[in-house]
Amino acid sequence: PESVHCQQALKEGKRLLKNGSAGAAMVRFEKAHMLARSLGDRVKERRAVRGLAAASRLAGQPRQAVKHLLRVLEISRDMGDFVGDADAYGTIADIYTDIGEFEHAAEYYDKYIARMDNTGSPV
Amino acid sequence: PESVHCQQALKEGKRLLKNGSAGAAMVRFEKAHMLARSLGDRVKERRAVRGLAAASRLAGQPRQAVKHLLRVLEISRDMGDFVGDADAYGTIADIYTDIGEFEHAAEYYDKYIARMDNTGSPV
C-alpha cells in the first residue's frame, strides 16, 4: 500500500512537472521521497530525488537542483547502477550554463562526455 | 503452414546473411519470396526482397541489389507504408558509392536526406 502511494506520488509529480506546476510537483516528490526511504526502495528514492531536481530547476532554484542531482549520482554509486550518470552530469552542466557559470559547466560537461560512450559501467 | 515455412525461410536467410553465406541466403529468400507472394502477404514479400538485396550485395552483384531495393520501394508505395524508405534510398546510394558511381550515389543520397526527417509519411 505504501509502495502504491509512493508510485502514485511519483506519477502525479511527473504530471505536475509537465504542466509547469513546480511547487505542487515538489510536494509530491517530497512525499514520494519520504515513502521510498521508509520502504528502503532505492530505485524509487532516486526517481523522487530526480523529480526534486527538476522541480527545483523549474522553480528557479538552480543550486538546489544541482544538490539533488549530486544526490542522484550518490544513490547510483551505492546501487552500482551507472546508466543515468551521463544524464545527471549533463543536466548539472546545463544548469551551470543557464546561470552563466561556464567554468563549472565545462567541468561537468567533461564528466558527461567521459560517460556518454560507455553507458552502464563506471568510468 | 505455408506462412510458417515462409517465416522460417526468412529467419534462416537472415542467419545465413550474418554468417556471410550469400548464396545459401539467396536460396532461402527466394523461397520466402515465392511463398509470400502465393500467400499474398506483402509484409513478408517485402522482407524477402530486402533479403535478396542484401544477399546480392554480399555476393558481389551490386546492380542486382539495387534492382531489389527499387522493388522494396515499389511494394512500400503499394502498401502506403513509407517508414523504411529513407533506409532503402540510403542503401542504394551506399551501393553506388561502393562501385564508384558518385553521381548516382549523390542522387539517391538526396532522396534519402529528403525522407530522413519525416519517417512514416510520403514526401
Place this chain on the structure above:
Amino acid sequence: LETVPTIKALRSKAEAIRALELEKTLARLGEGMTNKQKKAVEDLTKSIVNKLLHGPMTALRCDGADPGAVSQTLANMEALERMFDLAA
C-alpha cells in the same frame, strides 16, 4: 568555454528528438509493455543518442592550452551550429 552554450544547445536538440520519438512509440504500444520493458526502451534511446553525440561533444571540448586546438574547436563549433541549426 565559448563552446559551453553550444554543448547545451546540441544536448537539448537531441533530447527533444529522442523524447518525442519515444513518446510517440510508447503512446502506440506502451499499453502492452511492462514498466521494465519501457525503462529498457528508454535507456536504449538514451544510449544510442549518447554514443552518437560522443564524437561531436568531444570535439567541442579542448584544454585551451594549444592555440591550434582552440581554433579547431571553434571550427567544430561553427560547423555544429550550422549543421544542427543551433542559433543561440
Place this chain on the structure above:
Amino acid sequence: LETVPTIKALRSKAEAIRALELEKTLARLGEGMTNKQKKAVEDLTKSIVNKLLHGPMTALRCDGADPGAVSQTLANMEALERMFDLAA
C-alpha cells in the same frame, strides 16, 4: 560529389551504433516482446538516428553552383570526419 564517401561513412558509423545497442536491448528483453513490439522499437531507433543525422547529412549535400556553398560544404565535411572519426 567529394562528400559522397563521407555520407556513406557517417551512415555506417551511426548504423553500427544503432544496431549494436538495439541488439543488446533485444537480447535482454526480447523474449517477452511480440514481433510487433520489436518492430516498433526497431523503427523507433531508426527514426531517432535519422532525425539526428538529418542536419549533418544535409550539410554534406550542396548544388555545387555557388562557390561559397562549396567551400562551406567542404568545411562541414572536414569537421564531420574529425568529429565522427571517419578516416577513409
